[in-house]
Amino acid sequence: MNKTNTATVTSTQAISVSQIILDESNFLTLWGQVKKDDGWHRCDFVTTYETLNTMLRYVQDRSDAVQMTIVQKLEHMGQNPDLIDLEAELGSPVLFDNMYFRLTRPGYREEGAWIEYTDGECYYIDDVLPMPAAREQQYVKKIDHCMDMLRKSYELYLGYLELDFEEDTARQKADLADDLKYTLAYYAWKM
Known part of the structure; x- marks a missing residue:
């Protein structure tokens, strides 16, 4: 054996x-x-x-x-x-x-x-x-959606910078005026 x-x-x-x-x-x-x-x-x-x-x-x-x-x-x-x-x-x-x-x-x-x-x-x-419970999977989907939205906001912010918008204006137009949201969007974009 x-x-x-x-x-x-x-x-x-x-x-x-x-x-x-x-x-x-x-x-x-x-x-x-x-x-x-x-x-x-x-x-x-x-x-x-x-x-x-x-x-x-x-x-x-x-x-x-x-x-x-x-x-x-x-x-x-x-x-x-x-x-x-x-x-x-x-x-x-x-x-x-x-x-x-x-x-x-x-x-x-x-x-x-x-x-x-x-x-x-x-x-x-x-x-x-x-x-994983179905409820946990729902949360994972929601978090993934949130991270995707943050990533897209950061890409929009970068687009405004390429169009020569001021830093503050680019952040406002991309809905990233809040420092915490801006940081989260940056890390979502990096991933």
């Missing part, structure tokens, strides 16, 4: 987990599905407890039920490996969505080349990040 490595990196914004397999290692195997452009596909995932905790933090509404199910299983875990059937315990698979999952496909080295052997049916979950 020391020859195992990852070859292909991909990403998704949603996975569904039906079962979790626990063993004595620091890794978990999650049985479920991955959302791709053309729909949901059956897939296994390998990840760490830390990554699962991160995933649970981002789905706060489902987090408590999943955490309690895992804790109860760990307290009464007899055999290794052991299975937590989330679908049976909670009534449905657990959906982890509105996240950015960085996934890699396992592979092994053969004659100097990496060979992938899972055909997209197994991924390592390397990293999980929250998706």
Whole structure:
């Protein structure tokens, strides 16, 4: 297994987990599905407890039920490996969505080349990040628009200077009489 490595990196914004397999290692195997452009596909995932905790933090509404199910299983875990059937315990698979999952496909080295052997049916979950909220995206758009308007004002100011307007008159005509606005416009133009 020391020859195992990852070859292909991909990403998704949603996975569904039906079962979790626990063993004595620091890794978990999650049985479920991955959302791709053309729909949901059956897939296994390998990840760490830390990554699962991160995933649970981002789905706060489902987090408590999943955490309690895992804790109860760990307290009464007899055999290794052991299975937590989330679908049976909670009534449905657990959906982890509105996240950015960085996934890699396992592979092994053969004659100097990496060979992938899972055909997209197994991924390592390397990293999980929250998706920016729609409200945050609105603010980013508004800030970008503001910076664009400041940049255009500074370009207008430079145009007036080229036409030999006085400094103060050029700033007034470009609506940059305020020193702070003028400075912001300058830095927006520089970007």
